[in-house]
Amino acid sequence: MxxxxxxxxxxxxxxxxxxxxxxxxxxxxxxxxxxxxxTYQLAQSTxxxxxxxxxxxxxAEAVVTFNGTFVSDGMSTVLKVFILxxxxxxxxxxxxxxxxxxxxxxxxxxxxxxxxLGMMVMASAHSLLTIYLGLELLSLSLYALVALNRDSNExxxxxxxxxxxxxxxxxxxxxxxxxxxxxxxSLDLAEVYRVASGGQANDTLLVFGLVxxxxxLAFKFGAxxxxxWVPDVYEGASTxxxxxxxxxxxxxxxxxxxxxxxxxxxxxHGDWQQMLxxxxxxxxxAGNVIAIAQTNLKRMLAYxxxxxxxxxxxxxxxxxQSGYAAAMFYVIVYALMSMGGFGMIILMSQAGxxxxxxxxxxxxxxxxxxxxxxMLIFMFSMAGVPPFLGFWAKWSVLRELxxxxxxxxxxxxxxxxxxxxxxxxxxxxxxxFDKPEDATPITPGRDMRVMMSANGxxxxxxxxxxxxxxxxxxSALGA
Amino acid sequence: MLPDPFPLLSLxxxxxxxxxxxxxxxxxxxxxxxxxxxxxxxxxxxxxxxIPLYTQFDLSTHxxxxxxxxxxxxxxxxxxHLGVDGISMPLILLTTFITPLVVISAWQVIQYKxxxxxxxxxxxxxxxxxxxxxxxxxxxxxxxxxxxxPMFLIIGIWGGPQRIYATIKFFLYTxxxxxxxxxxxxxxxxxxxxxxxxxxxxVKVGMTAQILIFIAFLLAFAVKVPMWPVHTWLPDAHVEAxxxxxxxxxxxxxxxxxxxxxxxxxxxxPDASRELDWLMIALSxxxxxxxxxxxxxxTDLKKLIAYSSISHMGFVTLxxxxxxxxxxxxxxxxxxAMGMEGGxxxxxxxxxxxxxxxxxxxxxYDRMHTRQIADYGGVVNSMPIFAAFxxxxxxxxxxxxxxxxxxxxxxxxxxxxxxxxxxxxLAASILLLGxxxxxxxxxxxxYGKVANEGVASLKDINARELLILGTLAAVVLLFGVWPAPxxxxxxxxxxxxxQHVVQSKL
Numbered sequence: 001m002x003x004x005x006x007x008x009x010x011x012x013x014x015x016x017x018x019x020x021x022x023x024x025x026x027x028x029x030x031x032x033x034x035x036x037x038x039t040y041q042l043a044q045s046t047x048x049x050x051x052x053x054x055x056x057x058x059x060a061e062a063v064v065t066f067n068g069t070f071v072s073d074g075m076s077t078v079l080k081v082f083i084l085x086x087x088x089x090x091x092x093x094x095x096x097x098x099x100x101x102x103x104x105x106x107x108x109x110x111x112x113x114x115x116x117l118g119m120m121v122m123a124s125a126h127s128l129l130t131i132y133l134g135l136e137l138l139s140l141s142l143y144a145l146v147a148l149n150r151d152s153n154e155x156x157x158x159x160x161x162x163x164x165x166x167x168x169x170x171x172x173x174x175x176x177x178x179x180x181x182x183x184x185x186s187l188d189l190a191e192v193y194r195v196a197s198g199g200q201a202n203d204t205l206l207v208f209g210l211v212x213x214x215x216x217l218a219f220k221f222g223a224x225x226x227x228x229w230v231p232d233v234y235e236g237a238s239t240x241x242x243x244x245x246x247x248x249x250x251x252x253x254x255x256x257x258x259x260x261x262x263x264x265x266x267x268x269h270g271d272w273q274q275m276l277x278x279x280x281x282x283x284x285x286a287g288n289v290i291a292i293a294q295t296n297l298k299r300m301l302a303y304x305x306x307x308x309x310x311x312x313x314x315x316x317x318x319x320x321q322s323g324y325a326a327a328m329f330y331v332i333v334y335a336l337m338s339m340g341g342f343g344m345i346i347l348m349s350q351a352g353x354x355x356x357x358x359x360x361x362x363x364x365x366x367x368x369x370x371x372x373x374x375m376l377i378f379m380f381s382m383a384g385v386p387p388f389l390g391f392w393a394k395w396s397v398l399r400e401l402x403x404x405x406x407x408x409x410x411x412x413x414x415x416x417x418x419x420x421x422x423x424x425x426x427x428x429x430x431x432x433f434d435k436p437e438d439a440t441p442i443t444p445g446r447d448m449r450v451m452m453s454a455n456g457x458x459x460x461x462x463x464x465x466x467x468x469x470x471x472x473x474x475s476a477l478g479a
Numbered sequence: 480m481l482p483d484p485f486p487l488l489s490l491x492x493x494x495x496x497x498x499x500x501x502x503x504x505x506x507x508x509x510x511x512x513x514x515x516x517x518x519x520x521x522x523x524x525x526x527x528x529x530i531p532l533y534t535q536f537d538l539s540t541h542x543x544x545x546x547x548x549x550x551x552x553x554x555x556x557x558x559x560h561l562g563v564d565g566i567s568m569p570l571i572l573l574t575t576f577i578t579p580l581v582v583i584s585a586w587q588v589i590q591y592k593x594x595x596x597x598x599x600x601x602x603x604x605x606x607x608x609x610x611x612x613x614x615x616x617x618x619x620x621x622x623x624x625x626x627x628x629p630m631f632l633i634i635g636i637w638g639g640p641q642r643i644y645a646t647i648k649f650f651l652y653t654x655x656x657x658x659x660x661x662x663x664x665x666x667x668x669x670x671x672x673x674x675x676x677x678x679x680x681x682v683k684v685g686m687t688a689q690i691l692i693f694i695a696f697l698l699a700f701a702v703k704v705p706m707w708p709v710h711t712w713l714p715d716a717h718v719e720a721x722x723x724x725x726x727x728x729x730x731x732x733x734x735x736x737x738x739x740x741x742x743x744x745x746x747x748x749p750d751a752s753r754e755l756d757w758l759m760i761a762l763s764x765x766x767x768x769x770x771x772x773x774x775x776x777x778t779d780l781k782k783l784i785a786y787s788s789i790s791h792m793g794f795v796t797l798x799x800x801x802x803x804x805x806x807x808x809x810x811x812x813x814x815x816a817m818g819m820e821g822g823x824x825x826x827x828x829x830x831x832x833x834x835x836x837x838x839x840x841x842x843x844y845d846r847m848h849t850r851q852i853a854d855y856g857g858v859v860n861s862m863p864i865f866a867a868f869x870x871x872x873x874x875x876x877x878x879x880x881x882x883x884x885x886x887x888x889x890x891x892x893x894x895x896x897x898x899x900x901x902x903x904x905l906a907a908s909i910l911l912l913g914x915x916x917x918x919x920x921x922x923x924x925x926y927g928k929v930a931n932e933g934v935a936s937l938k939d940i941n942a943r944e945l946l947i948l949g950t951l952a953a954v955v956l957l958f959g960v961w962p963a964p965x966x967x968x969x970x971x972x973x974x975x976x977x978q979h980v981v982q983s984k985l
Binding site: 399410414415417466470474 | 551552553554555592595617620621624625627628631632635636642643646647650651654655658659661662665666668669
């Protein structure tokens, strides 16, 4: 077999991020504390430049390269753009927070860039091996990020927990992949698809593999009953890292689910639909109910994430193109809202104060009416109240469930949304109806104020006109 | 050059919403007088804008008028589609009429975060107009739900001691009801391939599905009306809400439930409505009679009026759903139309009367800071003018002929006679019970010995309060002796509605 030079063009953004991450690593070693901001700026410009490249290289139709291990298509493009955008905001929100805590080191941004690279690879993976490669690159970077605050016992504990459970999940995933490989004799997703849907594979083996793959996916998503790590890691990690973990990686996990279940194994839709239904119902139930009992906002949002994952899986399990588009819309909206929610915790935290308890939000309307309003947008949006963006995310998933004939699941989903509304309302209640414990005004920097407001108003504005973003998702999946 | 068609409804919906934002941004918290001035100007301007809806209204047709239709979310076939007929137009006017009064009533009373308070009311006004004007089911739902947000804040921030419990209960109850409606609407979309409410009116749906859809709608609307047994949020919300909040709740929000029944339940699921009309009639009569008794024993002024509202709203639903028995018994479309028009008349009239009564309680509460009936007595001695106004509204609330409260009640009772004597008998008990709780309350508060020092030193209503109560009194009397302007507007639309109702959608 002669060596053919692969077409590098579709992977230019990834190659660029890799190069820049290495460059940032080297540069960071040589600059003094005073110029630390340079690493940050380097990372941010990498994200922006890479996003422009992704948009510029948008392929008219799917391009597969590197011997069928890498694909660039509509879905990967859209997801990568949002992964980069969300990461940009995450890095931005974290800047002052890390400074105040003496954590403003190059490692955060270098590891962050590697994680971004991992996510981009996952979005574009076209072989079982590439999926795993991207996933591990992401996960290992995240384990290290969680442990970034090495003097904190909670952070170390969270990192350990995350690592052990994450490794277990990766093991499951890998085991499942090996069975799929055994059944189809290929790592290439297109080939897996061909063999599996052609009925030439051993079905028992394939379904067995599917079970493990779904378990691995559920771990990465944090779907019940594989959610145990989520609240502890969210709480233990420093908020800037939680912010990162809770947003962009969910986009990548969505990509992974789409590649594995939809691109490779649509012929087993009946099987994985059953599994996803169980995961979705349990996640919505447990996430929403347990969130009510939380007093720590980070834990509460962790359980809220679990509930959102349930909704997201409900979109995927419909098994239609428009259902996938709804799920993709949901995950993007979720990332934007979660970014805002954790961003608000960062904004409220000042040097020496971690505003991660619900009580910290008491009387925010007296301290800063504007940011109380922004947080109100995030909370009502997560609760799924129109006209905020979160409503449309729920709406599009419900619509697909009804269209797909699973009306009962739609009914279950709305019942748990009502339960969920309670704890989001509680945050609004604390901000608006209670008196502040400490009446010092909130004084974030001007740039933070602008970005946070942009984040909040985007949720409101896109909620009033959601058509554009929906259309992007629909066309990305060719539905 | 005016755009053609002139976007009158959009103006009525968006002027207050944008005006509310303007109040927030321009006035801020430090400048309450500016906030009040802007809010009053905006609310009056909205009222003036809404007047052409009546004067330019074409009485000869049931078609939607002032229609605006633009593509909103192309991917999913959702339109920004507004329009009014004889059913929704009076409700929009009611909303734009009540809001300025609410703004005026807040003039001195609300000192804490005045701008936010006024902005919340203005935004809510726009959203409520949107609910009545929306002709796209999803647009309707968006307005319907969005409205909860300002109301949640109004009760929670400016309410009484138990406000947090009350407002969360209010939100969750209404949210619970509405989400099932959303699922039902999506299901209907799958059948009709359109979210236009008028298209949904003609879609064929099987019986089982109709019943499920009817129940989903019932959950949404019954909570809003509120019907027994899902009424328990209302007394809490009313008691804890600030005066303005109570007025809007009673005068307009409750009407959305009734509006929902005539816009969605009856025309979309007529067969299920016919099948389940016994349930609706039973629930309505329980509301009328049982809640009437409950109102009798209240010791809190606001609670009493809240229960009286539930009891009166029972009349509205009775008027809507008694139509099926009339049609079955006598085949008289006219009789059925009278029930429906009576129900709708009752909605409008109750909007004025309950709003006025809550404002009366507000007048007392601002002076005495208590709502307990026992704390009052002999108010007439220090507030004669107020006592006269309150007498009028209390009488109107008990359905005295010559006031608007009489018209609707009389029409509903008359039409339920055609259906079944016992329906009419039980419904008519409201006249007795209503007179009982209203007049007894009035006697204890206004007459008798001067209860205490506080009552003795009460000052009579000032010019601002006189303006509010005087306007409402004029309207109550006007529609009491001359209800034709409302009835003739409704008539073609109700006839058309009945055509949909008699036609099986199976």
